[in-house]
Amino acid sequence: MAILEAKGLEAWYGPVKALHGVDFEVGDGGVTAVLGANGAGKTTILRAISGLIRRAGAIRFRGRPIGALATEDIARLGIAHVPDGRGTFVDLTVEENLRLGAYVRADRQAVREDFDRAFGLFPRLAERRRQQAGTLSGGEQQMLAIARALLMRPSLLMLDEPSFGLAPLVVAEIFRALGGINREEGVSLLIVEQNASLALDLADHAVLIETGAVALSGPSPAIRDNEAVRRAYLGY
Amino acid sequence: MSEFLHLLGSGLALGGIYAIMALALVMIYQATQLINFAQGEMAMFSTYVAWKLMDSGWPYWRAFAATVIVSFIGGLIIERVVVRPFARAPILTSVIVSIGLAFVFNALAGYLYGYSVVSFDSPFGDRPLFGSGYMSAHEAGAVLVSLCVLVVVYAFFRFTPLGLAMRAAAQNPVSSRLVGIRVGWMLALGWGLAAAIGSIAGMMAAPIVYLDPNMMFGILLYAFAGAVLGGIDNPFGAAFGGFAVGVMENLVGAYVVGPEVKLTVALAIIIAVLVWRPSGLFGRRLVARV
Numbered sequence: 285m286a287i288l289e290a291k292g293l294e295a296w297y298g299p300v301k302a303l304h305g306v307d308f309e310v311g312d313g314g315v316t317a318v319l320g321a322n323g324a325g326k327t328t329i330l331r332a333i334s335g336l337i338r339r340a341g342a343i344r345f346r347g348r349p350i351g352a353l354a355t356e357d358i359a360r361l362g363i364a365h366v367p368d369g370r371g372t373f374v375d376l377t378v379e380e381n382l383r384l385g386a387y388v389r390a391d392r393q394a395v396r397e398d399f400d401r402a403f404g405l406f407p408r409l410a411e412r413r414r415q416q417a418g419t420l421s422g423g424e425q426q427m428l429a430i431a432r433a434l435l436m437r438p439s440l441l442m443l444d445e446p447s448f449g450l451a452p453l454v455v456a457e458i459f460r461a462l463g464g465i466n467r468e469e470g471v472s473l474l475i476v477e478q479n480a481s482l483a484l485d486l487a488d489h490a491v492l493i494e495t496g497a498v499a500l501s502g503p504s505p506a507i508r509d510n511e512a513v514r515r516a517y518l519g520y
Numbered sequence: 521m522s523e524f525l526h527l528l529g530s531g532l533a534l535g536g537i538y539a540i541m542a543l544a545l546v547m548i549y550q551a552t553q554l555i556n557f558a559q560g561e562m563a564m565f566s567t568y569v570a571w572k573l574m575d576s577g578w579p580y581w582r583a584f585a586a587t588v589i590v591s592f593i594g595g596l597i598i599e600r601v602v603v604r605p606f607a608r609a610p611i612l613t614s615v616i617v618s619i620g621l622a623f624v625f626n627a628l629a630g631y632l633y634g635y636s637v638v639s640f641d642s643p644f645g646d647r648p649l650f651g652s653g654y655m656s657a658h659e660a661g662a663v664l665v666s667l668c669v670l671v672v673v674y675a676f677f678r679f680t681p682l683g684l685a686m687r688a689a690a691q692n693p694v695s696s697r698l699v700g701i702r703v704g705w706m707l708a709l710g711w712g713l714a715a716a717i718g719s720i721a722g723m724m725a726a727p728i729v730y731l732d733p734n735m736m737f738g739i740l741l742y743a744f745a746g747a748v749l750g751g752i753d754n755p756f757g758a759a760f761g762g763f764a765v766g767v768m769e770n771l772v773g774a775y776v777v778g779p780e781v782k783l784t785v786a787l788a789i790i791i792a793v794l795v796w797r798p799s800g801l802f803g804r805r806l807v808a809r810v
Contacts (some may be wrong), residue, residue, distance in 0.1 A: 359698055
C-alpha cells in the first residue's frame with residue numbers, strides 16, 4: 285500500500301506551468317528518490333504536495349485526497365517537508381526550532397522522548413541547544429531541519445536536496461541517519477536529490493524527472509543499471 | 521534639580537505610553553512589514569469605550585479589563601475582516617487601508633461621543649506622589665503599568681508556545697506552515713494583542729492629555745519616532761525608544777527650546793541618530809547575502 289500517491293500532478297508558479305502530469309508513489313515504510321537535473325521540477329513536486337504552490341491532479345496521503353488542503357493542514361496530517369534551503373528559523377535558537385516541530389503535538393511525554401532521540405541522532409545539536417540557529421554551519425542546519433521534521437512524528441518525511449552544499453562526510457552522516465529513521469521507525473521517505481548515486485543507495489524506488497514530466501521510474505536497481513541514467517546522472 | 525526630576529518623571533510617564541504604542545506598532549510591523557497607521561485611533565476608540573462604561577457606573581478596573589478584552593477581540597476581527605482581504609495586494613493598498621481605518625475610527629468616535637474634550641479619571645488619583653513635586657500618582661502608576669505591559673508581553677513571547685509560534689509566523693511564514701502553524705490566525709492574534717495594549721496606552725494617556733477624538737494622533741507620532749529610534753524590528757529597542765522620546769521631549773522642551781518647538785527638535789535629534797545608525801539604536805543591520 286502506498287502512503288503517498290500522485291496521479292496527473294500538475295503545478296504552476298504563477299502563470300508558468302512547471303509540472304505536466306506527474307505520476308509516482310511512495311510505499312508505506314519505503315524510500316522513493318526523485319532525481320533529475322537542475323530545473324527539472326523536483327523541488328516543484330514537493331512544493332505541490334505541501335500545497336505551497338498552485339497545483340492540480342490527484343494527491344492521496346494514506347488514501348485520503350490532500351490536493352485541496354492548506355499547507356498547515358497537510359503538515360498536521362503527518363507529512364514533514366524539509367524544504368530546499370532548510371527553512372530553519374534563523375533568528376530562533378536550536379531548542380526553539382525543535383519546539384516548533386512539536387508545536388501541534390499534545391503528547392508531552394512522547395515529545396520529550398523525541399527530543400532525546402533527536403539529540404541522540406545528532407549530538408552536535410545538543411551541544412548547540414541555546415545557540416541561534418542562523419549561526420550553525422550548513423551541515424548542522426541540515427541536521428536541525430531534519431530533527432525539527434522528526435519532532436513532528438511524521439509518517440512521511442520529504443527532503444529537498446539534503447546533501448546540498450555539504451561536505452561528503454557530513455552528507456554520509458546525514459544519509460546514515462535517514463536510513464536509520466526509515467528502518468527503525470518506519471518513517472517513509474521521499475527524497476529529492478541531485479546526488480543520484482547517494483539517493484539510489486538509500487531508496488528502494490526512484491523517479492527521474494525531466495522538464496516537469498516523468499522520464500523514467502522503477503525500483504532503484506533498475507534505474508541505477510539503466511544505461512542512459514548512468515551516463516547522464518551517474519557519470520559512468 | 522527638583523524641576524529636572526519632575527520633568528524626568530513626567531517624561532517617563534509619557535514615555536511609557538509611547539513605549540507601549542511603539543511595541544504595538546513593532547509587533548504588527550514584524551509580522552506584516554506594515555505600519556498600522558490606525559493604531560492610535562483604535563486606542564483612542566478603546567479609551568472612549570472605557571469612558572462610556574465608567575460613565576454607566578462601572579468601577580474603573582472592571583471597565584479597564586473589559587476594554588482590554590473588547591479591544592483584543594476588535595483587533596482580531598479587524599485583521600480578519602478588513603486587513604486580510606488585502607494580504608496579497610501591493611503594500612501601498614494596505615497602507616491606504618490602514619490610513620482609511622484611522623479616519624473611520626476617528627469619525628466614529630466623534631459621531632458617537634462628540635468632539636468636545638472630556639475628562640477621564642485616573643485610578644491612581646491626582647495627588648503628587650510621596651507629597652513631593654516630582655511625579656503625580658497617576659504618572660507613577662502609568663510608568664508602572666507600562667513596565668508591567670512590557671514585562672508581560674516579553675514573557676508571553678519568550679516563554680509560551682503560542683508566543684513562540686507567533687514569533688515564528690512573523691519571521692518565516694512558509695516554514696511555520698510546514699510545521700502546522702496556522703499563520704493566518706497568528707496574524708490575527710498579533711493584531712488583537714496590539715489593539716489590547718494600545719487600549720492600555722490610551723487609558724493611561726487620557727488622564728494626562730484629556731479624552732477627545734484627536735487625543736492619540738500626537739502620541740502615535742511620538743511612538744512612531746520612538747520605534748524608529750530604537751529599531752523598528754526590535755520590540756524592546758522600540759520600547760526603549762518610546763521612553764527615550766518621552767524624556768527627551770520634556771527635557772528639550774524645558775531646557776533647550778520652548779514647548780512650541782520641542783516636537784521639531786526631538787524629531788531632529790531622532791533624524792540625527794538615524795543618519796548615524798539607519799536601523800535604529802538596537803535594530804538589526806540589514807545585510808543582504810547575495
